[in-house]
Amino acid sequence: MLSTHENSLPFWTARPVLIYGPHKSGSTLLQRLLDGHSSIWCYPMELKLKFMTLAPPASRLDAAVANQKFCQLQGFAHEKWDGEKFMNLQKDLYETCIGLGGYIQGMAWVSWQCAAVAPRQPQMWLAKEVGGRTGPVLNAWRHLFYDGKVVFILRHPLHVVRSIVLLRLRTGKSMSLHRTYRALNDTLRVTWDCASRASEPWAFPVVYEKLTSPDKQDLMQHLCDFLGVEFEPVVLGPTLFGEKAVVGTSSKQTTEVFEPEKDWKTGLGMMHILWMSLVYWVLNNYYSFKVGKWKMRDYTALSAELNRLAGEK
Template sequence: MSLMRSLNRALTATTGLQVRRAARPSAAPARPPVYHEPSAEDRLLRRPVFVISSIRSGSTLLRMMLDTHSRLRAPHELHISRLEVGYGSSVSEYAMQNLGLERGDLEHLLWDRVLHRELVRSGKEFIVEKTPGNVFCHERIRDSWPDARFLLLLRHPESVARSWHESDPVKRPYEQAVADVLRHVEAVDRARGTLGEACTVRYEDITADPDRELRRLCAYLGVEFEPGMADYGAKSDPDLKRGLGDWRASIRTGTVQPGRALPAPDEVHPSLRPYCASWGYS
């Protein structure tokens, strides 16, 4: 007699319950959620801002400076695109569909509510969301908030790969770091082609002249530049946590640190060279 059958006999005798094998996961890829264009009453947020970038591109530095502004709330990475909605039963799914709400619509309502809650708690006017994973769903973000604004943050791809490798060299050998970064860089490049309305800023320009770049970004966002934004203040452990953005010593200083020297052309990994060229890094 199999172990499963023995368990079932014992459970049935005592509780009336039975153990069933879990269904094997389907080999077919999950279908993307269906959603509709939102109406005005579907959104609490107005004109949210999303930073589109690769990992290790300076998005934490950018958000720290923007968060000093009296009208901008730029919290740590929120990873809202990973928040998903599931139906508890077929009846709840049927009920939502009769309201005109598919699963994607419900997820967008959840995303909007989470961001709006954080904005209200801050007492500010506009929220800035900087999770690097946004780059993989920027089109859905734009569909969810048609009035969203986008900051496209670029950094030399080889510098990104080296920074990613150096953040955990044992876990991420250089070649693995390049492979990880290439996936993000490819996504950023796609975003460059689809987010024509985005304001592009380079990490190297931010570190070279932060006030100049912050003035330009403020003008794009329709807010007045406020002196001192580059001096965002020294931070402690509770303010910067691994997994929610950069947490290392340089970001804790409270001031913009000099960027690393750009790599020479022959120091760039071959897989990253096409993007260095198309992004203007000769």
């Protein structure tokens, strides 16, 4: 039987890194860039920690198992992934783990054992989380893992929602004005919540526009320094299990990192453009004022400040 007592788990499972930001902000891209690093094991899917924080602390482990939010890997398919082995090992986790933290550490270890290609001696592991209630998610993460680090990934909110709208349209689904409002509201809320915490010693801000620029190497070098690992050129391109990969959430079928569309209005109808412009102006002012950063409400000023912070980490 698998043992997930804290003394039996590898030391690196107690050194987690969480990539966090709004939906469609580039979290999967950043996860795939770090996937090939020889010292980092990247949990292949999203943790879904936000769903666990909805339950009372005493029942979060039960909620994790009952809702199977941590079990996305049950349906994960890849030629270098042993799904059957994962299923067998995962069944023992609930009976042997100690609390939600032990369960999450156990999932990191189990997933590492099921990959045909993985770092032989990882120094840490990395997972991603998007959306949800920023405060509870980060508080839970910091409570479960005192030494855990967080990498914020932020992108211009209008570009984020544009991506959401176009994705739905490409799949034959409509995007009502109410749904558009909710998407923009959630994106701005998470963006400013993250921005207000970007200077914390345990946090590192990544600006998507910088990450997809030709000079992203400087940013990735600072990120590796923050994580305490050596910079490796492999982190400049997305990989999955050691192979070049197309990012699953990408709008283009390419294994290269590409610069996004400059104009957020491209591809959108006039109704969405007018509605998003109005909602953005109102909510951006509100949330930037709420977190005490109203002077940086312009995204250009905010991204410049975040890039400055990243350079000083």
